[in-house]
Amino acid sequence: MMRRPPPRHSRRPSVTRLITRRLILVAGLLMTAQVILVAMHYGWDGRRLGVRVAANEAERIADHVSAGPDGKPVLALPEEHVERYLHHRGAYAFRVIDADGAEIAAMNSGLFTVPLPDPTVAPDLFWRVVPSQEGETRILVQRFNRIVPGLLVAIAIASDPDRLAWMALLHEVIDHVAIPMVPLALLLLAVNVYAVRRGLHPLARAAGEAAALDARRGGLRLSAGDDLPREVYALVGAVNAALGRADEVLRFQREFTANVAHELRTPLAVLLLHLDEIGGPAAEGAKSDIQAMARLVDQLLRVAQIEGMSADSPVEVDLAEVGRGIVQQLAPLVLDRGREIEFLDEGAAVIQGHRDAVAGAVRNLVDNALRATPMGSTITVSAGPGPVIEVSDRGPGIDTDLRRNLFSRFSQGDMRTRGSAGLGLAIVAKTMEIHDGTVTVTDRPGGGTQFRLTFPKTLPFSEPP
Amino acid sequence: MRVLLVEDNERLSSLMRGGLARGGFTVDAFDRLEDAESAVDTVDYDLILLDLGLPDGDGMDWLKRFRRRSRDVPVLVVTARGGLTDRVAGLDTGADDYLVKPFEMDELLARCRAVLRRPGAALSTVLAAGNVTLDTTSRQVAVAGSQIDAPRRETDLLEVLLRRSGQVVPRTVLDERLYGFDDEVTPNALEAHVSRLRRRLSDAAADVSIHTVRGVGYLLRLSASP
Numbered sequence: 231m232m233r234r235p236p237p238r239h240s241r242r243p244s245v246t247r248l249i250t251r252r253l254i255l256v257a258g259l260l261m262t263a264q265v266i267l268v269a270m271h272y273g274w275d276g277r278r279l280g281v282r283v284a285a286n287e288a289e290r291i292a293d294h295v296s297a298g299p300d301g302k303p304v305l306a307l308p309e310e311h312v313e314r315y316l317h318h319r320g321a322y323a324f325r326v327i328d329a330d331g332a333e334i335a336a337m338n339s340g341l342f343t344v345p346l347p348d349p350t351v352a353p354d355l356f357w358r359v360v361p362s363q364e365g366e367t368r369i370l371v372q373r374f375n376r377i378v379p380g381l382l383v384a385i386a387i388a389s390d391p392d393r394l395a396w397m398a399l400l401h402e403v404i405d406h407v408a409i410p411m412v413p414l415a416l417l418l419l420a421v422n423v424y425a426v427r428r429g430l431h432p433l434a435r436a437a438g439e440a441a442a443l444d445a446r447r448g449g450l451r452l453s454a455g456d457d458l459p460r461e462v463y464a465l466v467g468a469v470n471a472a473l474g475r476a477d478e479v480l481r482f483q484r485e486f487t488a489n490v491a492h493e494l495r496t497p498l499a500v501l502l503l504h505l506d507e508i509g510g511p512a513a514e515g516a517k518s519d520i521q522a523m524a525r526l527v528d529q530l531l532r533v534a535q536i537e538g539m540s541a542d543s544p545v546e547v548d549l550a551e552v553g554r555g556i557v558q559q560l561a562p563l564v565l566d567r568g569r570e571i572e573f574l575d576e577g578a579a580v581i582q583g584h585r586d587a588v589a590g591a592v593r594n595l596v597d598n599a600l601r602a603t604p605m606g607s608t609i610t611v612s613a614g615p616g617p618v619i620e621v622s623d624r625g626p627g628i629d630t631d632l633r634r635n636l637f638s639r640f641s642q643g644d645m646r647t648r649g650s651a652g653l654g655l656a657i658v659a660k661t662m663e664i665h666d667g668t669v670t671v672t673d674r675p676g677g678g679t680q681f682r683l684t685f686p687k688t689l690p691f692s693e694p695p
Numbered sequence: 696m697r698v699l700l701v702e703d704n705e706r707l708s709s710l711m712r713g714g715l716a717r718g719g720f721t722v723d724a725f726d727r728l729e730d731a732e733s734a735v736d737t738v739d740y741d742l743i744l745l746d747l748g749l750p751d752g753d754g755m756d757w758l759k760r761f762r763r764r765s766r767d768v769p770v771l772v773v774t775a776r777g778g779l780t781d782r783v784a785g786l787d788t789g790a791d792d793y794l795v796k797p798f799e800m801d802e803l804l805a806r807c808r809a810v811l812r813r814p815g816a817a818l819s820t821v822l823a824a825g826n827v828t829l830d831t832t833s834r835q836v837a838v839a840g841s842q843i844d845a846p847r848r849e850t851d852l853l854e855v856l857l858r859r860s861g862q863v864v865p866r867t868v869l870d871e872r873l874y875g876f877d878d879e880v881t882p883n884a885l886e887a888h889v890s891r892l893r894r895r896l897s898d899a900a901a902d903v904s905i906h907t908v909r910g911v912g913y914l915l916r917l918s919a920s921p
Contacts (some may be wrong), residue, residue, distance in 0.1 A: 492748070495775035496704050499796035503710035506800040517799070524797050554911050558863040561908045565916060573910030611910075 246426050253422055257415035264407040272399060281357055283390070283398045284370035288383040291324055292374045295334075295381060303328050303378040305335040312337070314392055320364075321389045329380020341386040346371055349382050364389055432458045436466050443473070480537075487534035494527045529653035532590055533660055539584045540664035547585045549578035549685075553613040556592045564600055570608040571596070578613030581685045583665050588683075591661035592619060594654035595681045599623035602679065617667075617685035624678040633671045637662075658683070696811065697738065700724040701731045701754065702746040702773065707796075711744070711773075714800040720807070726750070728757045735761070740768055742811055745790070747774040755788055762789035769810040773803075824860040825903040825917050827896065829853055838899035848873055849892040856905065856915035865912040889913060 243251075272279040291307065298304040305326050315322055315337040323338035331349045343360050346369075347353070356371035367388040374381045387394070432455070439452045451470045454463060502520050505513040557573040564571040581588075592611065599609045602625025610622045628636065637659040658681070662669045667685040674680040698715055702708040703726040712722045723738065725731045728751050735743070743761075747754035758770060772790040785793045791810040794803065822829045826839040829850065836845050836853060845853065855864055855872050866885060873888070874880045893905045904918045 492775040495796040496707060499775075499798060500704065500707045500710060502797040503707065503714060503800055506714065507710070520797060554865070557908060557911045558865060561863045561906075561911065561914060562861055562916065565906060565914075571908060573908070575910065 245430060246423050249422055249426050250419060253415070253419050257411070257418075261407055261411055261415075264411065265403050268402055268406055269399065272402070277359070279395055279398060280359070280368045280387075281370065282402070283394045284357075284368055284385045284387055285355075285372060286398055286401070287322070287324070287385045287387070287394065288370060288372045291326065291385070292372075292377055292381070292383050295326060295374070295377050295383070297378050301378075303334055303381050307335070318389075318391050321387065321391050323386040323388075325382075325384040327382040327384065328378065338386075341367060341388055342369060342384065343367060344369060346382075346384055349380055352382060362388055429459060433462045433465070436462060436469075440469060484534050484538050487537075488531055491527050491531035491534070495524070498524050498527065526653065529594075529657060532657050533653060536584075536587050536590070536657065536660045536664060539587050542584065544582040544584060546580050547583045547588055548580045549588070549617065549619045550575045550613040552585065552589050552592060553578070553611045553619055556589060556596060557611050560593065560596050560600075564596075564609060567600060568605040569600060569603055570606075572608055572610055574610060574612035576612055576614040578615070578619065579617040579685075579687075581617045581665075583685065584661075587661045587664065588619075591658045591683060592621065594657050595621035595683075598654055598681075599625065599679075602626065607678075617687060618682060620680055620682045622674045622678055622680040624674070624676075627673055627677070627679050628671055636671060637669050696741045697721045697723070698807070699731060699734055699738070699740040699743045701728065701744065701749065702726065703749050704746075711803065714803065715807070718800075718804040718807070728752045728754070731757070735765075735768075742807060743768055743770045744807075745770055745772050747772060747776055747785075755785065758785075758788050758790060771806055771810050773798075822854065822857040824857050824915055825901065827853075827857070827901050827903050829857055838896065838901045841899070843895060843899050845892065845895060848888050849895065852888055852892055853915075856913065860903075860915050863908050863912050863914045867912075869912065 272282075290311070291305070294307050294311070295303050295305050303326065315324065319338050320341070323336075323341035325336040325339055325342065325346070326334040327346070327349055328334055329349055343362065344358055347356050352371060352373060354373045356369075358369045360367045360369060365388075367386055369384065369386045371382055371384040374383060436452050436458075443450050443452075451473055452466045454466045454470065458466060498520055502517060502524075505517045505520070554573050554575070557571055561571050596609060596611065599621050600623075603609055603623035604625070607624035611620070612622070613619045636655060658669055661667075662683060665685055667683060670682045670684070672680050672682065696719065698720045700708060700711060700715070700722050702711065702724065705726065708724050708726065712724050715722045720742075723734055723740075725734060726749070728749050731743075731745075734740075745754045745758060749757075754772065754774070758772070761770075766789075769791040770789065771792045771794060772785045773794045773796065774785075775796045792806050794806050820830055820832045822831060828837045829835070831854060834847075834850050836843050836850055851873050852869065855869060869885055870880070874884070889905055889907070896904065902918055903915055906914050906916055908914060
């Protein structure tokens with residue numbers, strides 16, 4: 231069967247990330263559009279930007295005007311600001327005039343080619359565009375009553391080597407696009423991430439439940455609470471329907487195996503009794519074959535039963551009691567075959583599990599050991615320390631290659647029998663599988679093989695929801 | 696001995712009938728619970744052999760009803776249901792024994808005799824295994840017919856082992872049976888008694904021996920052929 235590689239979670243973007251990314255993209259597009267609109271707004275009408283540039287410059291100069299000790303305004307322009315007017319004598323000019331019409335400060339006054347309005351009657355804002363050799367000179371006069379009553383600042387701009395227009399445009403963009411839109415976009419993003427996370431919470435919960443499901447235990451469903459959004463509810467419903475069908479298949483398989491085993495037993499009984507009547511050495515041979523087959527049928531039934539057991543709730547199983555019980559039960563058989571058996575309690579734990587299954591596993595291991603161990607040797611069943619039970623024999627040992635996949639093959643559904651072992655090891659493997667335990671095979675010191683069943687320390691069976 | 700056999704597989708029924716007849720039983724065989732029901736009304740059977748999966752119902756249900764009115768007829772359940780839980784359920788319902796198909800005729804006969812003996816076991820005062828006998832009332836132990844002397848504790852020990860001959864008797868059970876609450880028991884008392892009884896039996900050339908199953912208990916079994 232082809233197996234697809236497991237999905238790599240790290241490579242898969244979360245819905246939150248997808249939405250965040252798209253929202254950022256949309257916000258970016260909107261802001262670009264806004265910038266274009268602002269640019270167009272000024273681009274259509276050069277005058278607007280001109281007024282804005284000159285007004286900004288007037289504002290900057292006015293910021294350095296203050297009332298002197300005699301109440302007259304005084305300009306204290308910083309060096310770097312003065313430099314603009316020193317370096318670009320033909321481009322920029324300013325004049326600061328007080329309420330009486332007296333000039334307080336001025337640079338490059340030659341650029342003011344038109345007479346300025348009388349301070350007493352001047353409007354708050356005066357704007358003139360005067361043609362000149364290099365194109366046109368823009369002249370602005372603005373009143374700053376808030377600094378000193380009647381204060382006028384006049385600005386003339388003949389050309390723009392300092393790119394004041396661009397600076398103004400940039401400020402416009404920041405004022406009208408970045409400041410109102412960025413916080414809004416961030417707020418939207420945060421709200422969205424929160425909403426999406428919350429909205430997906432039931433889905434994450436359902437996924438967690440689904441991951442924790444153990445298909446071997448039938449009758450399990452994801453919880454479809456009232457808090458599930460419609461889309462998640464539909465998914466959970468579909469998964470539950472699929473689980474229901476899987477349950478049916480599982481039940482059918484178990485019942486089928488059990489029924490087959492039952493149905494096979496009666497004809498075997500007929501055969502056996504027939505051979506009893508016939509008698510003779512040939513019949514004896516056939517009888518032992520039938521016994522072997524009956525054993526296989528038993529084991530088949532056993533496998534089906536273990537499958538079913540995993541759905542039952544676990545009980546407390548004292549491993550020492552199980553080990554002692556099996557030794558007690560099988561000792562007569564072992565002695566009849568000329569072998570010995572002993573039990574050692576080395577401080578075994580009480581585990582949560584299925585007693586019949588555990589006992590069946592140990593019985594099968596003893597059965598195997600009995601076949602492997604030579605006449606006169608001893609089979610040792612030891613429980614503990616901890617949640618462990620071991621069965622050791624003095625047999626020839628198991629080949630390392632064979633040992634490696636002795637049990638793993640059963641989990642892949644390979645139920646072929648190996649020699650006389652029958653399905654015994656499959657039963658052991660299945661038992662440990664439903665207990666989340668492990669089975670290991672090692673060489674026994676001094677010769678022989680040691681099978682060790684290790685159960686988990688903690689409860690392997692989660693309570694059904 | 697009259698036996699009622701309820702088994703719906705015709706061939707199995709006839710084979711069982713033949714074997715039981717050769718074993719000295721008189722057999723009435725039916726394949727339906729309904730017929731079995733009317734048969735038990737008219738005849739006093741000594742033993743009932745009951746299959747569970749029958750065409751007109753489940754043998755277990757019938758057994759439950761039957762047990763309500765009669766407890767003394769032993770019932771041996773003969774079935775294809777071999778699970779441990781099935782067995783336990785069968786014995787709980789009132790079956791005296793449970794035989795899983797397939798089985799050999801000898802085993803069936805042995806089980807029949809065993810369940811027939813069971814109610815009368817209290818009357819039988821002589822326990823035996825191999826050439827060893829123990830009279831439970833006179834407390835006399837004999838090997839191959841000749842009486843041997845054994846102290847009370849060893850006789851008690853032998854009795855418990857004889858009653859479960861061939862099975863491992865856990866040492867907890869032996870401790871409980873042999874020593875009263877007031878007895879001062881040294882930790883190795885049981886081992887000492889076992890070893891003395893073992894010697895006594897072998898000195899008397901008994902063909903059974905007491906076998907130790909380390910960590911579990913003891914069992915009495917026929918010695919391996921010499």
